Amino acid sequence: MTDRKTLAAKQAAFMRAILDQGAPLPKGWGDSHALGLSVYRGNYRSALMSALEETYERTARYIGEEGFRTACINHAIANPPSHWTIDAAGEGFDRTCADLFPNNREVSELAWLEWTMLELADAPNSEAVTPQDFAQASASFGDAEWMGLELTFQPRAAARLVTHDMTALWKSLDEPGEDRDLRGYETPQGCLVWREGERPTFIMTSADTAQAFIAVQTGARYGDLIGLVAGDDADEAAITEAAQKAGAMLGQWLGEGIVTGFRA
Numbered sequence: 001m002t003d004r005k006t007l008a009a010k011q012a013a014f015m016r017a018i019l020d021q022g023a024p025l026p027k028g029w030g031d032s033h034a035l036g037l038s039v040y041r042g043n044y045r046s047a048l049m050s051a052l053e054e055t056y057e058r059t060a061r062y063i064g065e066e067g068f069r070t071a072c073i074n075h076a077i078a079n080p081p082s083h084w085t086i087d088a089a090g091e092g093f094d095r096t097c098a099d100l101f102p103n104n105r106e107v108s109e110l111a112w113l114e115w116t117m118l119e120l121a122d123a124p125n126s127e128a129v130t131p132q133d134f135a136q137a138s139a140s141f142g143d144a145e146w147m148g149l150e151l152t153f154q155p156r157a158a159a160r161l162v163t164h165d166m167t168a169l170w171k172s173l174d175e176p177g178e179d180r181d182l183r184g185y186e187t188p189q190g191c192l193v194w195r196e197g198e199r200p201t202f203i204m205t206s207a208d209t210a211q212a213f214i215a216v217q218t219g220a221r222y223g224d225l226i227g228l229v230a231g232d233d234a235d236e237a238a239i240t241e242a243a244q245k246a247g248a249m250l251g252q253w254l255g256e257g258i259v260t261g262f263r264a
Helices: 002-019 031-055 057-078 086-090 093-100 105-121 131-138 143-147 166-172 207-217 222-230 236-255
Strands: 150-153 158-164 184-196 199-205 259-263
Touching: 031 057, 031 086, 031 105, 057 093, 057 105, 093 105, 105 158, 105 166, 105 184, 105 199, 131 236, 131 259, 143 222, 150 207, 150 236, 158 166, 158 207, 166 199, 184 207, 199 207, 207 222, 207 236, 222 236, 236 259
Parallel strands: none
Antiparallel strands: 150 259, 158 184, 184 199
């Protein structure tokens, strides 16, 4: 057990020295080890940069080479690799960007979108419930069935609130050198990401729709959704309006092929 603890301590010290140039060398190392470590550190950072550049092509293009390199180094130090493949090193990069660029929230939003799109590309296949199939199955639903309705969405489909128009920014980053289309919102809006066939895609939505999607994805039923949209202390008119909005959301999710199952 002591040998295993010693080995683990040595491995941890080695990793700290790889990630942080200012970290002390592992115990017992001398100048020759330091030289070799410098070469190894350079190779590791180069491999990490290449992996993150492939994953976050648009983010790198948006913040520039120097800013992206700084973000990569900070991400590597704060998030030591724990997966067998270096491609997984990009997980959580949006949080790193949020910390580094607190006054430019579009950077972390863009990084989140790129990672989510990548994750969706490798998501398990699923069969969508068509609007026609749902209409036929729900034709006999009463109030109890509707209020207790549970939905299942595509694996890894996601939504979040954003402060900028991701569609405009994404398109403006298709090629290097183009003017960046940075349209901000006075109040956050929603971004919904899913897969059309084999192709990841996304659209901008209302904040209510994004929050509703997240709620349903984490277990909220259709009745809960109506209550969420209506808000606290809603009167009958507000509840009726909320039910109509919830119905429109459900119709959108069915139309986009995001719903893969349901039960009442």
